[in-house]
Amino acid sequence: MRRRSRRAGSKTVVNVVLAVICLIWLIPTIGLFVSSFRPATEILKTGWWTVVPHKENVAKDQIQLPKDTDLRQPIQVNGQTFSDDQLREGVKAADGTTFMWQNRRARTIDVLEAGWKMNTEFTTENYKGVLTGKTYEIKDTDGTVKTKKGNGMSQAFLNTLVVSIPATIIPILIATFAAYAFAWLRFPLRKTMFVIVIMLLVVPLQIAMIPILRDYTALGLNGTFLGIWLAHAGFGLPLATYFMYSYISQLPRDLFESAFMDGASNFTIFTRLILPLSVPSIASISIFQFLWVWNDYLVALIFIGNQPDVQVLSMKIADMVGTRGNDWHLLTAAAFVSMLMPLAVFFGLQKYFVRGLLGGSVKG
């Protein structure tokens, strides 16, 4: 009995500790999400957490002191005496409210009362500004209207799709063919080739960049979609081959033998048997490769560079961080736009996603 109650107690502790850790893990993303919907002027004035109901001093009333009040003498306010310094910092009055200078020169005092407050000003302007690339207006608190140019993120979003889909399909198709040969065909140099594939798994991409960049310059591929597809295809191949190999080599031998008996060729076996059977694995590695390309910054930076019409999301956001580092309303919205796809995949295809990420974790 005692034992059980101790266990139950420790379970509560575990739950609380874990909940705190989870909260810490979630807060950064929540902060981004909330901020991306707050008006530009609010973001820089109050923290995003003020959207949660919180206690704050709110001006309830004002007191006008005689204009000739001497600030060097003790000051009489509603029958109580305060010093100038106290009023500057804010001081508690007898009834629980706080007195504070509203305008020291005009001798007006704010009567502040602690009350529940919640910043509920939200807007979708940030997203409009970020997505359309058109100019839009921000009204400042003091009434001035500023015009700012948005960022044309929708074009970048599209470009990222254009980069990601072929850069996923091409390597995985090629890799699956190779994986079948490695797993089920016997040929000279098979071991050597496979060892090379394994070795290339963790090789840092930097090792290949200077030579490829030179080849691309010679071929006119810098800053083109074709160039970045090929680069991603090459860089994705070792992992895709290994991933597909480990699945295809586990398939039962009898499966092919009976097909062979029936006179099916390797090509038929591959397209009619292997491919359909490998769909779950292909899905996992495709999701991994797709997200890898979607989230990639390094390869895009090197091979796309500054080409404006093929700009991908990660490049665009990195640019914005550099050029408009304090425009948090735009940065947060842009970052969230880039996260839409990964989050959709994460929540929609979680099983394949996790399997793909775990298998793909070795990628260079």
Added chain:
Amino acid sequence: MIASAATPGMVRKILLSILVPAFNVLLHTGIFIFLRDSDLNSIVYAVLAILWGVVGVYFMYWSLNWVVEQYSDVWRRRIQPFLFVGPAFLLLSWLLLIPTIRTLIMSFQNAASTEFVGFANYAAVFTDRLLITALRNNLLWVVFGATACIVLGLLIAVLADRSSFERTAKVIIFLPMAISFVAAGVIWKFIYYYQPGDEQVGLLNAIVVALGGEPQAWTSMTQPWNNLFLIVILIWMQTGFAMVIFSAALKGVPDDILEAARVDGAGEIRIFFRIIIPFIMTTILSVSTTIVVFTLKIFDVVMIMTGGQYNTDVVATQFYRQLFMFQNNGYGSTLAIILLIAVIPVIIFNLRQIRKQGGF
């Protein structure tokens, strides 16, 4: 008789063996040049590319395979495997294998890769202040980042295993793995944001001010410890990976061993260090190598957060800087080779693991 009967067939086979590959080469070169030079709407372009990627690549395999099917059994069995691995291997050779060798050669050449300079670049890497800083920071990343990911990952996996909301907790911790380092950079830059005055909208500075401290510009303050604030981002993103794998490994620890230990009066902490840790040691090792490799190659976070300023450069960002700002192929290649050397133990480890599993 036999010879004359074989000849027309032979001629046909030889013709096919030349024409079909030649046609493929022409076709794909044509598509290649068309895709490179055409100025299409990007959606049309993408659709064409997808068609090429699927139909074109498939057609290549299919047509070449059809040629091979015309050969005698013996030759077919010899050639067909190369048809299957060939395209993959050619692409790998062009984009990874040969570049590695070319980079190695360039690391012994001068900035413009015009003449050989022996080990001068390597000597520079260990004497140039910029490059030493990069090496030191990479070490910081590995020591603090990788260790924290593994320890936290294990801790959270154990806690989740004993909690009442395991699935939810795992989803929350794993979530940051899905997003890009660039987006994560924006998220954390906002958390570290500093503006003069009392009203701080960056979460970290707001907390510091609320506790009565002075707000700081975290990513540029006391070097080299500002690196730790960047490393936190890695920890936030990669702990989920370690956790998921550890969590699976923990489920493999047999319950009866744990029960027996409890009956013998062993405390939970003792059980953890004496039974669970040894049991999942191989998993810990492989997760560690993966995270270390990942950490060695860290690039995006640093680029977004500081651009390598304030002594936060790592090898990968210094590589970029040498390549694009100083146009120094020699230093750039040498840094790439150093990254490669750093992962060689992992390559050997991987090969051993796969050999053990009977991979080849």
